[in-house]
Structure formats: C-alpha cells, structure tokens
Amino acid sequence: MGRMRVRRIDSEVDVNARAIGLLVGLLLAGGTPAVAHHSFAAEYDGTKPVKVSGVVTKVEWTNPHIWFFVDVKDDQGRVTNWGFSAGPPGVLQRRGIPRNAMKAGDVVVVEGFRARDGSNNASGGRVTFSDGRSVFTASSEDKAPR
Amino acid sequence: MRPQTLASIAAAALIMTVTVVSFPSGQAASQAPAKIPRLADGKPDFSGMWDTPKVPGGRGGATTFDRASMAPFRPGGEALFYEPRTGDPRKDEPRAFCMPSGFPSAFLGPYPIQLIQTPQHLVMTTEFMNVTRIIPLDGRPHKTDIEPTFYGEPIGRWEGDTLVIDARNYKRWSLDDWYYQNPKEYRMHSEEFHTIERLRRVDMDTISYDFTVDDPKIFTKPWTVSWEMKRHPEWEKTGLYEMVCNENNRCAGGECTKDTK
Numbered sequence: 001m002g003r004m005r006v007r008r009i010d011s012e013v014d015v016n017a018r019a020i021g022l023l024v025g026l027l028l029a030g031g032t033p034a035v036a037h038h039s040f041a042a043e044y045d046g047t048k049p050v051k052v053s054g055v056v057t058k059v060e061w062t063n064p065h066i067w068f069f070v071d072v073k074d075d076q077g078r079v080t081n082w083g084f085s086a087g088p089p090g091v092l093q094r095r096g097i098p099r100n101a102m103k104a105g106d107v108v109v110v111e112g113f114r115a116r117d118g119s120n121n122a123s124g125g126r127v128t129f130s131d132g133r134s135v136f137t138a139s140s141e142d143k144a145p146r
Numbered sequence: 147m148r149p150q151t152l153a154s155i156a157a158a159a160l161i162m163t164v165t166v167v168s169f170p171s172g173q174a175a176s177q178a179p180a181k182i183p184r185l186a187d188g189k190p191d192f193s194g195m196w197d198t199p200k201v202p203g204g205r206g207g208a209t210t211f212d213r214a215s216m217a218p219f220r221p222g223g224e225a226l227f228y229e230p231r232t233g234d235p236r237k238d239e240p241r242a243f244c245m246p247s248g249f250p251s252a253f254l255g256p257y258p259i260q261l262i263q264t265p266q267h268l269v270m271t272t273e274f275m276n277v278t279r280i281i282p283l284d285g286r287p288h289k290t291d292i293e294p295t296f297y298g299e300p301i302g303r304w305e306g307d308t309l310v311i312d313a314r315n316y317k318r319w320s321l322d323d324w325y326y327q328n329p330k331e332y333r334m335h336s337e338e339f340h341t342i343e344r345l346r347r348v349d350m351d352t353i354s355y356d357f358t359v360d361d362p363k364i365f366t367k368p369w370t371v372s373w374e375m376k377r378h379p380e381w382e383k384t385g386l387y388e389m390v391c392n393e394n395n396r397c398a399g400g401e402c403t404k405d406t407k
Contacts, residue, residue: 041329042239043400062394064244085397090273090387091256119402 040113044123048114052082056106061089061099066137068102068124070110084110084124086137097135102127180349185265190307190347192261192268195381198254199355199373207254208323211333216359216369223364227321229334235399238332241320242399244275244391246296248319250341250357252277255323257389258381268302268309273386281311288314294337311343321359336363351377 040046054072065085073079086092089099102108107130115121128134183191200206219227231238241247253259257273270279277297285303292299294317302311316339325332342358353375360368396402 041326042235042242043397060394063389064391064393064395067394067396083396083402088257088389090389093384093387094258094381115397115402116400117397117402121397121402 040123043116044113045116046113049111050082050114050122051109051111053107053109054082056102056104056108057081058104059102063090064088066092068127070108080120082110083121084112084137085121086124092137095136097137101135106130182347182349185263187265189263189265189304190309191263192309192345192347192353193263194261195378195385196259196261196353196375197378198256198259198272199357199375201371202374207256208325208327210254210373211322211324211359211371215371217365217367219364220362220366223366226336227333227364228331231332235401239325239399244395244398246319247275247277248296249279249298249300249313249316251320251322252297258378258386259375260386268311271386273389275389275391276386283309288312293317298339298341300341300343305344307346309343309345311341311345313341313343314339316340335359335361338363342368353377 052070052072054070056068057071058069060067065088068084068086070082070084071079072082087095093099109128110122110124111126111128112122112124115123124137126134127137183193185191198206199210201210201212205212236243241251246252247255252274253270253272255272255274259273260269260271262269262271266283268281268283270281271277279297279300281300281302283302283304286301288299288301292315294315296317296319298313299315300311300313302309304310316335316337318334318337318339321333321335321339338361340360340362342360344354344356344358346354348354355373355375356370357373358368358370359365
C-alpha cells in the first residue's frame with residue numbers, strides 16, 4: 001500500500017484553489033469543532049493530505065457519512081479506486097449540497113486526508129468538478145484541506 | 147351565536163388569561179420580559195428548531211467544556227475523568243461503532259435540535275442519531291433502584307420563567323466530545339453524574355441555557371457553563387433529517403480494511 005502516485009492536477013484547478021480556500025474558510029468560520037459520530041483525528045491522518053483527480057464510480061448518499069468512490073489513474077496507467085468519506089446527508093443538504101450534486105461518471109478533483117490504516121480511503125473534504133464548481137463535503141469537525 | 151363568534155370570544159378570553167399570567171401584578175413595567183411565545187398556561191414556550199448549545203460567540207461541540215471552567219478534581223477524580231484508552235478502537239471509542247453518545251454529548255454536535263413543548267412535557271430531539279429526551283415538567287422525584295442509562299432520567303420543574311431540568315441515573319459513559327479534539331484525552335463522567343440545566347427564553351431567537359455538571363466522584367464541587375441556543379426557523383421547512391448510524395458506517399474507528407459496517 002503506502003506509496004501513492006497520482007496524476008498531477010490541472011493548473012486551472014490550482015487557480016481556483018484560492019477562491020475555494022475562501023469558501024472553506026467562510027464555512028469553517030461559522031462552525032466549531034464538533035462530533036459527527038466519529039473521530040476525525042482517530043480515523044484520518046491530518047498530516048497526510050491527499051489530492052487526486054479521477055472519475056466518480058459510485059456515490060453512497062447514506063448515513064452516518066456519505067461515501068464516494070473515484071477511479072484514479074497513475075502515470076503507468078494503473079487504476080486505483082479510492083473511497084472518500086464526507087459529511088452526513090442531512091448536514092450536506094442544509095449546506096445546499098443535494099444528493100445529485102455528484103454522480104458516477106463525473107470528473108472530479110478531491111482533496112482530503114488519508115485513513116490511518118494506510119488503505120486507499122480518505123476523508124473527502126473538498127470536491128472540484130471539471131467545470132470549476134467546488135463543494136465542501138467534509139463534516140464541520142473534520143480537518144479542512146488547505 | 148355563530149361558531150365563529152364563539153371562537154373569537156374564546157380566543158379573546160385565552161389571550162386575556164395569557165396576558166394576566168405573563169405579567170403578574172406588582173412586576174415593574176421596566177422589568178417586563180421580552181416578548182416571548184407562551185403556552186396557554188402562561189409558561190414560556192421553547193418549541194422550535196434550534197442550533198446546538200454553545201458558549202455565546204464561541205465554543206461549541208468538542209470544545210464547549212473548557213478545562214479552566216471545571217472545578218478542581220477530588221483525589222482520584224482525574225484518573226476517573228481521563229480514563230486511559232486501550233488501543234482497541236471498539237473499546238476506546240464505542241461511539242464510532244454507533245453506540246450511544248450519551249448526554250450531553252449527543253446534543254453538542256453540529257445537528258439541529260427540535261424542541262416540542264406541552265404543559266406536561268418538553269420533548270428535546272437532536273437530528274444526531276435521532277436521540278429524544280422526553281422530560282416531564284411536574285418536578286416528580288427521581289426513580290430509585292432503576293438501571294442507569296446513557297441518557298439519564300431528566301425531570302423538569304419551573305422556577306418562574308426558568309425551566310430547571312434535573313437529571314440523574316446515568317451510567318458511567320463519555321462526558322463530551324473533547325476526544326475528537328484531543329485523541330489523547332477521553333473524558334468520562336461517573337455513575338454519580340448529576341446534571342442541572344436552566345433554560346430561559348430570553349427573546350424570540352435565544353434560549354439562555356446554563357449547564358451544571360455535578361459529579362461528586364470526580365470533582366470537588368459542581369461547575370457550570372453558560373450556553374445559548376439560537377433559533378433557526380429556516381430549518382422548520384425540512385424538519386430533522388433521519389440519521390441512522392448503522393446504515394453505512396464504513397471505516398469505523400479507522401478500520402477501513404475490515405468490514406465494520
């Protein structure tokens with residue numbers, strides 16, 4: 001497991017990063033560290049950020065946290081399916097993110113933090129679509145990607 | 147007399163009754179409380195959708211109980227409070243495996259709380275795991291010799307316009323969510339945990355909420371945190387969403403490679 005090689009992110013996404021950072025900042029300003037049902041710190045490693053781009057293969061719009069899965073191709077053309085955990089459906093809906101915001105086939109960039117067990121799972125804090133739209137999908141207690 | 151007329155008279159009579167109860171004779175006009183909703187019996191009505199309790203302008207959730215605002219530990223209290231973890235996630239954080247959060251932890255997270263009040267009860271529901279407290283308001287005595295529970299036995303009584311909720315009969319369990327802020331410190335309360343909540347509707351959009359922790363096995367004396375709850379009428383449109391922890395609890399406790407659903 002361990003070593004991860006992912007395709008470089010398109011530069012246009014990086015240009016958007018500042019605006020996205022502002023959005024995340026605004027969202028966090030209103031929130032306070034709180035519990036969903038899990039411990040971000042116990043389950044994900046805040047020192048291991050992950051940023052991948054790929055194609056959404058599945059979205060599980062379920063409690064206690066939504067999960068979405070992304071096929072990521074590395075430089076050698078090998079495909080790895082990553083699982084990302086995000087906020088609870090109710091919290092996301094109140095934030096204005098509906099269940100159809102992300103669909104299988106969407107090309108996305110996901111930023112988050114890796115699971116502590118080293119598997120290809122991570123918290124998925126921020127999702128940016130190919131048209132530049134960005135949604136902050138993390139629970140309010142999760143560490144935000146910067 | 148037409149039914150509508152009868153209804154109007156009844157409504158007017160009700161309003162007069164409420165008005166009389168709301169402003170008892172002898173109360174100076176300058177001390178009249180802000181206009182707040184009241185039940186027909188004159189008691190303040192807390193019903194509505196509310197944000198989770200927070201220290202005004204600041205701390206909520208995992209950081210709402212500041213160590214500095216707690217009373218000193220009694221001998222041996224600190225070891226009970228910060229119970230060492232074992233390294234086994236199922237034992238160390240059972241809440242990550244959908245076990246109950248307990249009170250007050252379940253009501254501190256980033257989920258709306260709905261309050262529904264009748265003359266007999268206050269019902270307090272949080273979207274988080276759809277936990278409901280049904281609180282009788284008649285000041286009845288606490289039960290004796292019952293099994294302690296995760297959410298305790300809350301009993302309400304009125305002190306003027308302040309609703310005082312006194313809860314006992316808790317089992318030893320997590321106190322709050324501080325662990326999510328600092329995974330090296332897991333805070334527990336003892337089975338002698340006793341909580342006193344004092345709720346006052348300050349205005350249309352605010353509940354002043356003093357929360358007292360009395361745990362004589364851990365602390366030398368009770369200590370209190372002053373919270374506020376803010377009303378969110380825009381959440382009434384959808385109400386509380388269903389929240390079922392067991393539905394798809396992947397990666398519980400960080401065990402992504404095991405089937406922990």
